[in-house]
Amino acid sequence: MSTTAHRAVTAGIDYADLYARWERGNWSATAIDFAQDRVDWHERMTDEQRRSALWFYTLFFHGEDAVTDGLSPYIDAAPLEEQKYFLATQQVDEARHSVFFKRFMAEVAGLGDGTMAGGMLATESLLTWGHRKIFGKLDEMADRLRADRSLPQLCRAIALYHLIIEGALAQPGQHFMETYLERMDVLPGFREGIRHVSLDEQRHIAFGVKLLADAYATDPAMTTEAIRETLQDVGAHMAAIAMPPGWDETYYTTFGFTYDELAREGMRLLEMRLKAIGLDLERLDRFPIPFDVPFDERARRGRVLLEANLTGPDRPASRDRYATGVMFDALRRQADPRMAKPGTTIAWDFTDAEPWHISFDAGRATSGAGMTEHPDLRLSIGFDDWADMFAGRESPRRQLLTRRLRPHGDLRLFLRMRRIFA
């Protein structure tokens, strides 16, 4: 579909209709019958499948609880009554989703004492680093929205909640769960619940896209920047949320799908929604997502950076050339070429790895391996120390103070780097 066609889809959604769809779609999480699920769980599913399901469902269980708790400032900040009413229905939905997952954990998997707190405590150790990071960001976002109810802040918050978390991270997982449980013909109660959850989430995402499309129609620059900033802030953690423990692919393959398929689907859905909001992806500057490469490759890059410890919590980093190239490509994409004079080159003169550089010319930044002849700025640093900075594990300030990062050449350019790579 063209951007115009995508936008026509958004124009067909209205807040009152989304509310009416909520009334029609009401369901009961407490009425779901888990009797057959208990039999399937213990007698028809393998140890590996139970281990995988427990891990994956835990990500959703804790996610649902977090989105329930974090939605109220959105209701306060939404400018239209119809938006507030819809968001109030969404908060009920999220609570219902949390109750559904809590019941499954307690009544089928036998975890927790039947209370929300007990269920969460019993499963908390299964959460991934990426999950904690992303939902930590969602908490921060709710606090910021409480303090600032402006439209740009609401757009940032909706971009994180509805577009990224619900749309790109959760929805592909819900679809995969529905598909494989259907195929295996197990857990009928869970299947019934997750089908309702998926339908609810479709409405929530449609609301978020609609609100962002409306904002874009009145202020495209503000809305684009709000989405860009948010993606920039959490983009590096997106690949980590559903990273299987120890990259053990059997967490996925035991149900007949792969991590890469999930990540690819997330990228596809995100692009579809960005177009529906109205963004012209070919003209976007400094977006952290490489829209000019296929979905598979986009998803692969997130994984490659994470596997190489160029993102994520761990060190040391891999010196793999492809992964290093992906890191520098990401860096040059987020660079603002207006902040550097044409002809400027910055070189990373790694003390223990091959050097790389980024050059600015004709309004764009390019990256490449190797040293250039006369870089304007030469950064002397160990590869792992640089990786810690890129991944946000260590601040540039500390690296500088401890002399692990040593700039040579144009020091004013060095000071401008914060603005170039903001």
Ligand SMILES: [Fe+2]
């Ligand atoms: Fe939900």
Ligand SMILES: [Fe+2]
């Ligand atoms: Fe939702």
